[in-house]
Amino acid sequence: MMLAISGNLFAVSDIAFYYFNFWNVRIPSAIMNTLFAISLYGLAFSSLFQLDGDDLAIETTNIISITVSKRWVLMLIIPLAALFLTAIRLVPVTLSAMDILCSAMLITLHWVFSRHIQQTLANERLLSFEKHLNAALEKQVMDQVQELSRLANQDPLTSLSNRQCFMNELEDRIHMLENDDALVVVVLDIDRFKTINDSYGSEVGDAALVAFSRLMADWVKGKGVVARLGGDEFGLLIAGNFATQFNALCAELVELFSQPLLVSDKTLQVTVSLGMAVYTSGIGGGQLLLQNAEYALHQSKSQGYNRYQLFDPLYSRDIMVVNTIELLLRQVDFEAEFELFYQPQFSLPDRRLVGAEALIRWHNSEHGYISPSVFIPVAERGGFICKIGQWVFHEAIQQASIWNRDSQLPLKIGINLSPMQLDDDTFLAYLQALLSDAKVQSNQFDIEVTENVMIRRMDDTIAIFEHLRNLGFSISIDDFGSGYSSMIYLNRFPFDRLKIDKSLIDTILAPGGSGLPIVKSIIDMSKTLGIQTIAEGVERDDQLELLIQLGCDQVQGYLLGRPVPADDFARLFMS
Amino acid sequence: MVLVSIRTKLSVAMIAVFSLFLLAALLGSSLFQAILAPANALLAAGVLFYVYIHCADHGFTRVSLLLIALACILWAVACILQAYLESNAYNAIVDLGYRMIRVLEILSLATSFFAVFISQFSQRNRFQFALDALSITMLSALFLWIVFFRKSSQNLLILMKLDGTTLVSLALDLLLSIGVFSGLYRCALVIFLVTG
Numbered sequence: 019m020m021l022a023i024s025g026n027l028f029a030v031s032d033i034a035f036y037y038f039n040f041w042n043v044r045i046p047s048a049i050m051n052t053l054f055a056i057s058l059y060g061l062a063f064s065s066l067f068q069l070d071g072d073d074l075a076i077e078t079t080n081i082i083s084i085t086v087s088k089r090w091v092l093m094l095i096i097p098l099a100a101l102f103l104t105a106i107r108l109v110p111v112t113l114s115a116m117d118i119l120c121s122a123m124l125i126t127l128h129w130v131f132s133r134h135i136q137q138t139l140a141n142e143r144l145l146s147f148e149k150h151l152n153a154a155l156e157k158q159v160m161d162q163v164q165e166l167s168r169l170a171n172q173d174p175l176t177s178l179s180n181r182q183c184f185m186n187e188l189e190d191r192i193h194m195l196e197n198d199d200a201l202v203v204v205v206l207d208i209d210r211f212k213t214i215n216d217s218y219g220s221e222v223g224d225a226a227l228v229a230f231s232r233l234m235a236d237w238v239k240g241k242g243v244v245a246r247l248g249g250d251e252f253g254l255l256i257a258g259n260f261a262t263q264f265n266a267l268c269a270e271l272v273e274l275f276s277q278p279l280l281v282s283d284k285t286l287q288v289t290v291s292l293g294m295a296v297y298t299s300g301i302g303g304g305q306l307l308l309q310n311a312e313y314a315l316h317q318s319k320s321q322g323y324n325r326y327q328l329f330d331p332l333y334s335r336d337i338m339v340v341n342t343i344e345l346l347l348r349q350v351d352f353e354a355e356f357e358l359f360y361q362p363q364f365s366l367p368d369r370r371l372v373g374a375e376a377l378i379r380w381h382n383s384e385h386g387y388i389s390p391s392v393f394i395p396v397a398e399r400g401g402f403i404c405k406i407g408q409w410v411f412h413e414a415i416q417q418a419s420i421w422n423r424d425s426q427l428p429l430k431i432g433i434n435l436s437p438m439q440l441d442d443d444t445f446l447a448y449l450q451a452l453l454s455d456a457k458v459q460s461n462q463f464d465i466e467v468t469e470n471v472m473i474r475r476m477d478d479t480i481a482i483f484e485h486l487r488n489l490g491f492s493i494s495i496d497d498f499g500s501g502y503s504s505m506i507y508l509n510r511f512p513f514d515r516l517k518i519d520k521s522l523i524d525t526i527l528a529p530g531g532s533g534l535p536i537v538k539s540i541i542d543m544s545k546t547l548g549i550q551t552i553a554e555g556v557e558r559d560d561q562l563e564l565l566i567q568l569g570c571d572q573v574q575g576y577l578l579g580r581p582v583p584a585d586d587f588a589r590l591f592m593s
Numbered sequence: 594m595v596l597v598s599i600r601t602k603l604s605v606a607m608i609a610v611f612s613l614f615l616l617a618a619l620l621g622s623s624l625f626q627a628i629l630a631p632a633n634a635l636l637a638a639g640v641l642f643y644v645y646i647h648c649a650d651h652g653f654t655r656v657s658l659l660l661i662a663l664a665c666i667l668w669a670v671a672c673i674l675q676a677y678l679e680s681n682a683y684n685a686i687v688d689l690g691y692r693m694i695r696v697l698e699i700l701s702l703a704t705s706f707f708a709v710f711i712s713q714f715s716q717r718n719r720f721q722f723a724l725d726a727l728s729i730t731m732l733s734a735l736f737l738w739i740v741f742f743r744k745s746s747q748n749l750l751i752l753m754k755l756d757g758t759t760l761v762s763l764a765l766d767l768l769l770s771i772g773v774f775s776g777l778y779r780c781a782l783v784i785f786l787v788t789g
Contacts, residue, residue, distance in 0.1 A: 021709075025702065025706055025769060026769070026770055028702060028769075029699070029702075029766040029767075029769040029770045030766075030770065032695075032699055032762065032766045033741075033763060033766045033767070036759055036762060036763055036766075037740075037741055039686045040741075040752065040755075040759075047626070047675075048618035048621075048626055051614075051618070051626065051630040051672070052614075052615065052618060054630075054634075054668060054672075055611060055614060055630065055633040055634070056611075058633060058634050058637040058665050058668065059607050059611055059633065059637050061637060061641065061661050061665070062603075062607060062636070062637035062638075062640040062641050062665070063604065063607065063640075065640065065641050065644040065658055065661070066600045066603060066604065066640065066644060068644050068648045068649075068654065068658070069599070069600055069644060069647055069648070093728065093729075093732065096729075096732040096733065096735075096736055097732070097735075097736075099736065100735075100736050100739050100740055103740055104739070104740075109739070109740050109743060110743065111739060111743045111744055113739065117735070117739060120735055121732065121735060124728055124731050124732055124735070125728075125732075127728070128724060128725075128728040131724050132721065132724055132725075135720050135721045135724065136721070139721070
């Protein structure tokens with residue numbers, strides 16, 4: 019502002035200087051020199067602001083924007099100045115109507131056009147502002163869409179692609195696949211990863227996952243894509259020539275992870291299990307391919323650690339069966355679908371009915387008969403076995419009560435006990451309550467346990483067995499000879515009866531086979547220890563005769579009686 | 594210890610010299626006036642040159658500072674020359690050398706403002722600028738016609754015949770005012786154009 023004022027003052031002084039000289043008007047030089055001095059100092063003083071970096075452009079723009087609408091008013095000053103100078107007779111002329119009209123016309127025209135220009139400018143500015151806002155908004159939306167897309171497709175911990183992104187990539191690759199191309203999906207799982215979290219904490223676990231993901235990302239570079247499918251499970255999609263050498267690839271991956279890994283000052287030694295599935299036309303979509311690779315991973319894990327397995331269709335069928343059964347168990351109606359069958363047990367050599375083994379049968383309305391050998395392992399893994407076991411005990415004890423009322427036969431009913439039921443703290447109390455309600459004696463029941471029971475915490479198990487025996491139950495070891503059959507268990511656990519496994523009975527008549535000497539040894543040893551023996555799965559007369567000769571105490575099998583419902587059992591064997 | 598900025602020091606120096614000049618003028622001392630008038634201009638030139646050296650800007654603004662400093666020096670020279678000529682009972686305005694120096698002086702100043710205007714032109718609306726310049730030029734022409742030439746074409750012819758330097762100086766003064774008014778601080782400075 020000062021620069022402009024000073025510049026103008028200088029120009030005005032200069033014009034005045036020429037005016038006075040032209041009209042020979044004498045004025046003191048001190049006045050003119052003072053005006054010039056003020057203007058020159060003004061110019062110098064205003065330049066000092068440049069030392070502080072003041073920007074002339076900013077000041078100019080601000081002034082213009084403030085005063086633009088009042089410009090026409092200020093223009094009045096020019097004719098008013100002329101009017102003033104003539105009025106005070108400094109200039110010896112008079113203003114005519116034409117002079118005033120010309121000035122008025124110029125100011126009016128300036129006002130009209132200026133208004134139009136300013137209006138247009140305002141509209142342009144508004145439009146520009148709107149465009150700017152729109153652009154900013156669009157950019158913001160775009161950024162947010164990108165961020166959402168990133169979050170939707172990226173695993174936040176490892177920054178790898180997530181399952182959704184992996185599936186999309188897989189589907190795309192399948193669609194783009196040509197006839198000769200190979201495509202392999204590998205699912206990798208870190209063995210016992212939970213122990214890392216348990217031992218070092220989840221922070222180290224997370225850092226380990228990040229380190230593993232980097233390791234894999236480096237390895238897979240140029241071969242395919244890697245994604246975190248969830249937890250400690252990663253997916254690799256390998257296409258092209260590499261995919262045909264999938265065994266070599268998996269071996270390479272197993273080797274890669276066999277190296278010690280330094281994570282947060284901790285050296286971790288991990289192993290991985292891998293499952294892989296190769297895409298073939300007609301296999302279906304990517305979802306099925308990934309599922310197959312996961313089946314293969316399950317199969318690989320079931321064989322131990324640090325292994326890899328190519329997808330086997332038969333295994334997937336088994337998995338599907340297991341899943342179906344698990345689903346059915348979740349919604350099973352015990353009373354409507356489960357039933358207890360009883361298989362008779364006879365003493366030898368008189369073949370007198372001495373007891374029965376309670377065997378559960380499951381008839382599902384949709385899937386029909388489901389074998390215990392299929393659903394019991396699933397129930398044990400899925401945690402359903404305790405409820406099923408309780409139901410079996412309840413039914414068997416109720417049935418014993420009925421038979422006691424209807425018959426005087428001293429039958430001992432064998433009930434199978436799952437190792438998992440021993441972990442149930444309420445089991446013994448429940449058993450006692452059942453006996454009390456049914457008003458039956460505990461010595462009418464024989465608890466049958468498999469060798470697996472003995473593998474768990476030995477002291478606890480012995481204590482429970484002692485408790486059961488004190489209550490009056492007898493305890494049999496089931497399927498003896500099919501597993502480890504360690505002699506030490508016989509010494510330490512208080513068994514009453516030993517049930518010789520059917521697999522041994524099937525071979526006792528085989529010429530030169532080992533079945534006979536083993537069965538003979540078991541019977542002899544049991545007699546020495548004071549334990550009764552019962553042979554399972556006797557189906558032929560000659561087997562029975564031989565067992566009698568060997569001194570076996572009891573027998574059970576299709577030869578003498580199949581498992582039947584309680585009513586049939588009473589009718590067939592108790593009448 | 595109180596730190597005084599260079600801006601303050603220079604400002605104080607300018608106020609001091611100008612005060613002495615005003616004092617001389619009030620006391621009617623022709624000698625001191627003749628000495629201090631060019632001293633004012635030279636001090637202003639010195640300040641402008643100092644700023645030119647230390648200015649962070651390297652564009653048109655810096656160039657304009659140099660041109661304004663040059664205008665100040667030329668004015669000082671013209672002032673000294675005028676004092677010398679008048680001391681010899683000679684009217685300075687009729688001296689061609691004096692008139693040429695005045696022309697160069699106003700040319701430097703007008704060029705410096707033009708340099709600033711160039712740097713600002715791209716930021717302005719050209720239609721509005723053209724309209725402002727045209728309107729102010731016409732109003733100024735009307736003003737000059739009434740005030741300077743007293744509505745007489747004879748006066749205009751006399752001036753045109755008298756000498757070219759005066760005409761060029763007047764034109765440059767007018768352009769400077771119009772340019773500053775319409776190009777930079779047109780609204781705030783309109784009053785100076787009126788008197789010009």
